[in-house]
Amino acid sequence: MDEVLKIVNEIKSGIIKPVYFFMGEEPYYIDKLTEYIEDNILSEDDKGFNQMVLYGKDVTVEEVVANAKRYPMMAERQVVIVKEAQELSRTIEKLESYAENPQPTTVLVFAYKYKTLDKRKKLIKNVIKNGVVFESKKMYENQVADWIKRVLSGKGYGIEPKAAAMLVEFLGNDLSRISNELDKLAIILPKGHTISPKDVEDNIGISKDYNIFELRKAIGERDQLKAYKIANYFAQNPKDNPLVMTTGLIFGFFSQLLQYHGLKDKSPGNVSKVLRVNPYFLKDYDIALRNYPMKKVSAIVAALRDIDVKSKGVGANAVSQHDLLKEMLVKIFN
Template sequence: MSVNTILSDLKKRKFSPVYLLHGDESYYIDLIADTLERTVLNEAQKGFDQTILYGKDTSIVTFVNAAKRYPMMSDYQLIIIKEAQDLKWKSEEELLLKYLENLTPTTILVLAYKYGKFDKRKKIYKSFEKNGVVVESAKLYENKVGEWIVEQFQSAGRSIHPQAALMMADYLGTDLSKIANEIEKLLLNVSKETEILPLHIEQNIGISKDFNVFELQSALAKRNAVKAIQIVDYFIANPKSNPLPMVIGNLGTYFTKILKYHYLPDKSPQVAAKQLGVHTFFLKEYESAARNFNRRKTFDIIHDLSSYDLKTKGLDIGPFTDSGELLRELVFKILN
């Protein structure tokens, strides 16, 4: 089942007797578990019919025995096992399997299994699927984060400028929980009638709208050496907010897309945007970059980025050079 379908069902108070929430991305696991915690019982009922346990501090025997009991003050009892990956699965798994085959209809049992996938080959996994709801929460690819940010604002009835969404994605990475917190901050601090703009990102999240990786990419695409050097100087003065490995990683992704653009047989806006995984708003910049960096030069830049990435990891043999000088050298090579 999709996360949106499950959240919709919970809003309608359509509950399953058991939920297995697992995967590498903790955001959706927490979102569903927290929604159940808010939805199933009211505050007065929680003292009698809600139990929150942690995998390392409990056992399958303990919560299965609890699950067999009936609620005292409400229609359901809710049992949530957080960090369920820490349970002693091998020694007690059979007991849980027997419970899954004979569920207590008034118990809602939630297992939040984080930082990895539950073994789908196991008999118990098939039983979870057959008798309850299973959600696999996968990590979001970097090139999908901007789109995810736009969707979160749309679901809240708000809009965000593509450039502002890209700034957030570049700065915050793929940690959806962290991004969701910043989105919540923007929703609270920017009036409902206003589109979220780069200025709002600067004011509320602390990302400079003039000095960030996105603006460096734009300056390089236009071969604007003065602007590029200004941004590099800012990065060197603020190394914690703009670490060199992150800058090189973003530039690597950017120039790989420029190379891909060179080889697109169909460069019409809709087709090109889909192939590159970007908003159509940014296509003019990729067109400009492709004019300023031919295929050969783009290959050379990607090679240089790979070489400097190794240097940041200490794998290059040579005299020590600090990260600021490495960045200056790299940008000089890209522009020349």
């Protein structure tokens, strides 16, 4: 996020480069930077003649370069934006000579999503020399809750840790989807409000009591009654709680637990870093560590692999989701 703010602040202060190449697995910041340039480099009067938005699937690199070499019409500069630029991946190296000597009155922007280019290649070296290269990396799930907190703080809101965890469990590390849901909450809730699990449940549709986060917690605490209640809820609402996702996340939890058992340095900072777990939730892992010895965790991981295969329909076509969830819990608790 610091790098994104640096690019935005430079543009605000009038430091505008002739080439911007935004690339990477996480599309959220690529879209945000592209939108910022699209909205802010030129005045509304200048955009009509001097701003062009192209799409990678509809153009060639040669056509992009030809447009970039145009002179602006009655303006200081023109802006050429290439969205979905990853569609040009097979021929993108042809941009190399232009990047070496870009048109100074053009701002050429590439939104190259879901992929990256080798920074050792001459193309990227040329862009770095004359413009800006920004790589938007996927955020680890243990980092997303803090990201949510920062974004909401910027909007004038707070959020309880459990509410942030619910969003992460439900939406993963897809920042665009999370951002859309946060925007909805900001419309509904008054500024200064601290978002609670109930707010998430009421406005986004994630149950605060019956979700994978609560199931994982109940399993860690060996609270069998609560775990079976949640499993029954999942079985009755399979579209919102796919079995494949449930078994995958529980498998991930016990894999982390196995890793935790093997750590020599069990200090909170090291555990959080190695397991990629938000420090707030380390207490849940500490409880599970005491409840499940290493040998038991190994047996559970093996059993969960079998359940996962069955959940995908291999050798278990006649077994219902409810029965597979019960089988999973039986193998965990026995």
